[in-house]
Amino acid sequence: MDSQTHSSSMEECGRNPPQDAFSVDIESKAVTDTHLMNYTVQNFVWSGVTVTVNDNKTGQPKAILDNIDGLVEAGEMCALMGPSGCGKTTLLNVLARRDAAASAKVEGAPLINGNHPTLQNFRRLTSYVEQEDALIGSLTVKETMHFAARLAHKNSLSKTERISRINALLESFGLKAQENNIVGTPIRKGISGGQKRRLSVASQLITAPKILFLDEPTSGLDSAASFEVMSFVKDIAKTNNLIVIASIHQPSTTTFGLFDKLILLSQGKTQYFGAVGGIDQHFASLGFPMPTHTNPAEFILELINIDFATDQAEAEARLQTIQNGWSESSGAAELSTMIDSASQPTDLLPPTKPSTRTFFVVLSTLVHRSFVKSYRDVVAYGIRIAMYLGLAIMMGTVWLRLDADQSSIQPFINAIFFGGAFMSFMAVAYVPSFLEDRATFVKERANGLYGPSAFMLSNFIIGLPYLFLITILFSVVVYWLSNFNPTATAFFTWIMWLFLDLVAAESLVVLMSSLFPNFVVSLALTAFANGLWMSVNGFMVPPHILNVFWRYVFHYIDYQSYVFQGMMVNEFEDRSYSCGTDCNCMYQTELASQCRVAGTAVLDQYGFKTGRTGKWVGILIGIIAVYRLLGLLVLVLRKK
Template sequence: MSTFKSSEDVEKGPAGSGYAQLTNDTVHSFSWECVTVTVKDRRSKLPLEILSGVGGMVGAGEMLALMGPSGSGKTTLLNVLAHRAATTPKSTIQQKLCINGVPATLASFRKLSSYVEQEDALVGSLTVRETLYFAAELALPSSITKSERKSRIGGLLSSFGLHNQSNTLIGTPIRKGVSGGQKRRVSVASQLITSPKILFLDEPTSGLDSAASYEVMRFVRDVARKYKVLVIASIHQPSTTTFELFDKLMLLSRGKVAYNGPVAGVKDYFAGLGYNMPLYTNPAEFVIELVNTDFSHDQSAATQQLTHLHTSWASSPAAAALATNLHSPFQNAVSSLSCTETSSHDTANPLLIPLTLIHRSFIKSYRDVVAYGIRIAMYMGLAIMMGTVWLRLDPVQGNIQAFINAIFFGGAFMSFMAVAYIPAYLEDLSIYTKERANGLYGPTAFMLANFIIGIPYLFLITILFSIISYWLGNFNPTAHGFWTWVLWLFLDLLAAESLVVLLSSLIPIFVVALAATAFANGLWMCVNGFMVQPSTLNVFWRYVFHYIDYQAYVFRGMMVNEFGDRNYECEMLEGIEGGCRCMYTSALQEQCLVEGKAVLGVYGYKTGDVGRYVGYLLVIVFVYRVLGWVVLYLRKH
């Protein structure tokens, strides 16, 4: 079942291929009435209407441009139409959205529509073909075979002129990829993989020059015409050639409609109102200037003109005809053809979605050096530094404090450097936000995949770091001691990365997430038992933070690993035969040795509790991840 082909193939191919195969549930029209959005004004504290009674309709195969000056409400309207607008206690939304004249449920609407956001939320380390492949895996039902998926992807690549770039990376800050215009085409193509009937585009030409803008919108128009897709796009001052690709224009200003009709009729309509368009003028720029009052020197005259435009449209025959069409019998007659049958489409198997996300994350992780490559290099540098600073420490009492310092440094700074994971996680989070809004999967699949994909890399980092730092530092020189150190360090990194996931999910802004994570790790360093021994730690910090500090259990575990069964030579006193001076009192003092357990006693640590503290750490990791899941679940996008 090939969805997209080249123009020649479409003309020659069978009528039942691609979108034509889905005509049993064709969407003939998408309409909206009385869309009103009210918020509370910050200054006056009075209700302020962002949109006021907006209505419109788009037919199959048509493209509608939403235009207006900044603050006109076009993005708000697009989000309302696409079921993307979230209400808050200070805002209210009134709307009546219909498919073929009948309201559709959110679930069925999502299966009929796709939304392309203004920012290209794509995985930069994937190729163009891989991007479409994973879009198909996450969106298409299991009933569609592998060959059919390949056929859809191949058709999309051909239709959007991406065949020659199919094996090119999307592009990362470090590795150059496809151009901006090609990225926009990939974004649109990835949303068309499911053969949607309604396509929403938020500023699809943002950041593109006029040539690239025309190129992107021409591809979209061709798809809309050939496969009867309804396209609604918010767009800001397109070029004349790009503007003429649209069938209809809805012009907004201050939340009200100034024009809603054919693009070809713009010039005559406004001329009839006394606003003649000069020759060789971009009609898009002309209409925007008519309704834009922000830069007018005479605000009173500009407001009068805008009021004239609003009232003229509201009382025009075209507006009356539109209102009649919104309630036409044809709309209701075909409702059962669309809103009932299309809601029964299957979706991707929810049990396989985490595996797909893991697969995609795995490709990203080994291609994108920002995700783990740079972190591995950082940790290796830290291991070499630590191993050479604490180089081959002899087991003498003069080095006991040095061993303790090294243990603190190894655990605390390893966890602190987990902040390097924030950029990669925020990129994953932005993609999750887009895909969740499109109804592909929820926070459970995302959090599960994120946790699983991180385990092997964190273990690799732990092993590489430990091989260098542990043996150079001459810690407890036994296999058991080494692998116990690895265990604690791995749990330390697992908890640190889980903390990053929680805080970055809570505050998905790089600088703020970085500051919050650094502050949290600084707090854990202060109360983990190294700076101030647990027994003398202030009651508040001890009972509120120390016992939930994952670094505290890592420090305790590493201390027990080093000092639990190791002895240290005391300082020999010159001139006194058999005399020595031991800094710690222990049962081995007469042998001129310091028993490691005496060092643990100073901190109030005991041996034999390894299993319990490992359990505490696992609980902390679990709680961080669950809290991260709760944040993502409660955040409505």
């Protein structure tokens, strides 16, 4: 594609080419952190990359990738193509120094300027854009860029420098007009799919990486949007000497023409590596001339894809011919010579400089971002507040103005159980919001921005004020409508128990969603766990007659049981109830002569002791801590 055609195509997409001054903005702004910023990456080389796993059926070693070589130089874009299952994503993960596959044996490490950089240096020189846009939908485009900059390792930029670089990136990626638009949530429409992909790339370029890995950057986009995204990336790569390696599936002719090099894989082996412009000549020399007016990407993919061939033997013979043709070609020999030359260290990496970020800086940034998300995203807490208010009105009107009469004792008990248990159960509404946060965490953790401790702690901190607000709103409506123990001390004690109940319930959601990061599965398991806790919390069956298995295995670790006990003691410890006009008391207590029932008789019936509030609060806090620590452990052990 010549420059005139390229310029015309960009104008058709409704933008102008980025200004040359962008190279200054992306490179020279980080004047206070130059230990890697000024390092020049001349080439990125990999040789003999082999990935082996044990076959599930035979138990024998199976090569997913077999002796893959490649070299990409500064300013070049390299396409990684092949049929499904050929090893594209595995190779991209190996090159990006990520986990290739479960229990895989990896041979061959990538080199930067002939050096083996430490993982910390490698992370600072590279960025990885996932196939799925793990963006926070309730943030604006500009806020997404700001938080990406604040979380980056090179956060020694001043505020003015950071804003300048963000504005340059937004301008260069054609997002300046959308900077104040939200990304988009299931409820609120945001920017388009192509704009989201551009934003994903731009947010990774905020740290001015030298190498950019893109996993299926055009997935889910039409041909026009695909060309639009990749042309932006190409301009940035050329202007800033950025190396771009992208796995891509069947691009259009115009999008394919944007790449400088191509590595073609099939059955884990190299079928071609070289200039995109050399494809015609190479395949023609093997007896596979490309028809005119044909998409070259489609043509070569059809040649090497044998999965759906009607004549399998013929297809395998054709693939073997292509593979042998490449391994015996002058291009393969030239590549080997270039790799040998580039594998000699020419420019040593500077020593690793400790990051200027502290745990507190990362934590405060995550809390700030979560706060913005929480008050904008109605799915996170808005819907839950509406649900809880609806439940409060329903509950307060059903148990309306209960009298201090023995006939109201059982309704009071029922109301205590219903309020605590169902408030806890409705915490399942937090599942989708946490899964979105978790997806963002997985992406940012893989890029080395922060770890699970900061994520889990920020998630816990941001939830506390909202859960307390929900507790207050619910209690103000229910407590006084239902006529619970009408003292200030009892009211605020109720609030304490309900707040701890909600914190424990949300911590359970976090644990389940961390273990099983699938909406349906985590929702079902959380609901099941809450059903279990309701069954053994002491309301359905008093603890002292509960089956020993359920009592000793589950009752004592049931956070709802401590909430129920605490609320029961709060209601009945210091309260008495009239026995009615006939003075026929349901419970015989020391107040029988006064024709009243002491509330302590109700507690005795359930086997609940008074004076244990501090102990129960401590146990409940311990259960919350265990849920959170287990959730943290799951995040530490799971990388995806």
